[in-house]
Amino acid sequence: xxxxxxxxRAAFFFPGRPVLSPQKKELxxxxxxxxxxLLAASLLEMGLKSGExxxxxxxxxxxx
Numbered sequence: 001x002x003x004x005x006x007x008x009r010a011a012f013f014f015p016g017r018p019v020l021s022p023q024k025k026e027l028x029x030x031x032x033x034x035x036x037x038l039l040a041a042s043l044l045e046m047g048l049k050s051g052e053x054x055x056x057x058x059x060x061x062x063x064x
Contacts, residue, residue: 020032
């Protein structure tokens with residue numbers, strides 16, 4: 001199973017359960033699934049094909 005399949009499964013079984021809490025704003029599995037679907041659709045519109053790899057570069061905030 002891949003990450004997308006696991007997320008879809010979690011969204012199905014736990015749609016209202018919080019999955020992330022970035023900057024004290026909760027995001028549910030259903031919301032995360034919707035957002036990743038929109039991202040995937042955008043990447044396909046940009047010309048990426050299913051199965052191609054994408055690099056994610058994200059800054060992290062370190063608390064001291």
